[in-house]
Amino acid sequence: MKKLSNQGGFTLIEALTAVFILGVGIIALYTLQMTGVRGNFDAQMRTQAIAVAGDVLEQLAQQEFTDGVFDYNSGKAHKSSELTAPAITLPPAVENVGADAVSWTVSKDWGSDGEDNDGDGATDEADEAGMKKIELTVKYKMVANMIARQKKVTLKYLKVKFM
Numbered sequence: 001m002k003k004l005s006n007q008g009g010f011t012l013i014e015a016l017t018a019v020f021i022l023g024v025g026i027i028a029l030y031t032l033q034m035t036g037v038r039g040n041f042d043a044q045m046r047t048q049a050i051a052v053a054g055d056v057l058e059q060l061a062q063q064e065f066t067d068g069v070f071d072y073n074s075g076k077a078h079k080s081s082e083l084t085a086p087a088i089t090l091p092p093a094v095e096n097v098g099a100d101a102v103s104w105t106v107s108k109d110w111g112s113d114g115e116d117n118d119g120d121g122a123t124d125e126a127d128e129a130g131m132k133k134i135e136l137t138v139k140y141k142m143v144a145n146m147i148a149r150q151k152k153v154t155l156k157y158l159k160v161k162f163m
């Protein structure tokens with residue numbers, strides 16, 4: 001039988017090349033996996049932050065239009081410490097941010113802010129009065145690959161004075 005001279009198995013270069021390609025593949029898979037895990041984690045933190053925002057919004061909705069929590073406050077943010085009962089449970093990701101994790105800003109009353117808020121051409125007319133724009137922000141901190149990143153969710157709504 002004729003023996004083929006070229007059948008001495010793999011050369012070292014071929015073996016190293018195969019290992020290298022396999023390595024690159026494994027690293028790519030690992031990176032993909034980590035990206036997926038991080039994405040899941042981020043979604044989870046975000047959901048928790050939105051739940052907190054919903055709780056705060058509910059409490060704000062129960063306050064009168066004239067309550068201090070809706071003061072214009074020179075545009076400065078209100079803090080969650082202004083809220084009374086019931087206490088809002090903060091998930092660790094929100095609590096880690098600190099005292100300003102939950103805050104909201106209040107616009108001037110649309111009836112006296114010198115702007116045409118509803119875009120009808122008239123400024124500060126009767127149907128703009130008794131409305132304020134509330135912008136609620138919940139910050140949360142997520143840790144991924146040992147790096148802490150702060151993110152936030154923002155909800156906007158109109159507080160309307162009942163006549």
Ligand SMILES: [Ca+2]
Pocket residue numbers: 115116117118119120121122123124125128
């Ligand atoms: Ca107007």
Ligand SMILES: [Ca+2]
Pocket residue numbers: 109110111112113114115116117123124125128
């Ligand atoms: Ca206005």
